[in-house]
Amino acid sequence: MINVNELKFDKDGLIPAIIVDNTSGDVLTLAYMNKESLEISLEKKLTCFYSRSRQCLWLKGETSGNYQHIVSITADCDKDALVVRVNKDGPACHTGTDSCFNTPLLVSEEAAPFSMEGLYELLLDRKAKLPEGSYTTYLFQKGIDKILKKVGEETTEVIIAAKADDKRDTVYEIADLAYHVMVLMTQMGITVDDIKNELASRHVIDHKVKQEKMT
Numbered sequence: 001m002i003n004v005n006e007l008k009f010d011k012d013g014l015i016p017a018i019i020v021d022n023t024s025g026d027v028l029t030l031a032y033m034n035k036e037s038l039e040i041s042l043e044k045k046l047t048c049f050y051s052r053s054r055q056c057l058w059l060k061g062e063t064s065g066n067y068q069h070i071v072s073i074t075a076d077c078d079k080d081a082l083v084v085r086v087n088k089d090g091p092a093c094h095t096g097t098d099s100c101f102n103t104p105l106l107v108s109e110e111a112a113p114f115s116m117e118g119l120y121e122l123l124l125d126r127k128a129k130l131p132e133g134s135y136t137t138y139l140f141q142k143g144i145d146k147i148l149k150k151v152g153e154e155t156t157e158v159i160i161a162a163k164a165d166d167k168r169d170t171v172y173e174i175a176d177l178a179y180h181v182m183v184l185m186t187q188m189g190i191t192v193d194d195i196k197n198e199l200a201s202r203h204v205i206d207h208k209v210k211q212e213k214m215t
Contacts, residue, residue: 004038008080014050015082019092021099022071022085023196024117028092029100031060033082045070047084066090088193097121098191116182116192123186139183147187150180 009015013035019028031049033041037057040048047060047068061067068086075082093100098117102125126136139147154177161169185191 002075002079004035004042006079007038007075007082008078009035010080012052014052015080017047017049017082017084019047019068020083020085021092021117022087024115026099026115026117027101028068028086028088028098038082041070041073041084047086061089064090064094066092068092090193091191097124098193119179119182120186120192123182127186136183139180140187144184144187147180147184151177151184154180 007015014032015034015038017031017033019031020026021028031047032052033048034050034057037048037050040057040059044059047070049058049060050056051058067089068084069088071085071087073082073084088098091098093102095102098121102121123136126134127140130137130140139150154173157173158170158177161173185195
């Protein structure tokens with residue numbers, strides 16, 4: 001463990017901080033801290049940055065409610081950059097997206113890892129731009145009734161495949177269902193984090209089953 005005085009701030013008294021989602025591992029944003037904002041971050045366990053444009057401190061989420069709860073802060077080998085892992089209350093970007101990094105220059109389909117968050121960002125992009133020839137565009141243009149109909153159809157397909165004890169087909173149909181559910185989420189403004197937070201708030205133990213065993 002090191003202390004703040006061992007870090008190397010630049011000539012302006014700043015150090016870059018790469019903010020990473022502790023759950024997904026996605027990079028959320030690149031911000032800067034000075035000694036004061038870092039000390040506030042350590043004290044509050046919430047990210048506090050120094051705005052180079054406004055020349056002042058700003059506590060992330062103070063106005064938006066999208067606080068970032070710090071899990072860990074790690075310095076690099078030269079002690080002149082930080083990685084801050086956080087659990088976030090909402091979008092990291094002021095545009096409303098989970099991450100500030102949404103403009104790809106190069107993406108290798110072979111190397112790019114799949115994530116639900118990545119799919120959600122793609123669906124958001126499809127909804128905003130509505131590219132021609134896209135099935136996702138078609139669903140958004142048809143609206144909520146069409147999307148709900150597809151969710152119902154895919155649910156039925158999952159049941160049929162599972163009832164036939166066909167694992168391969170069941171996996172295929174669950175993937176179809178998951179995609180259409182995420183289209184529904186996008187349409188309704190429900191984020192992946194909303195679902196994760198709801199699941200995290202539930203107890204692992206099935207209290208009903210536990211109570212039945214006790215009677």
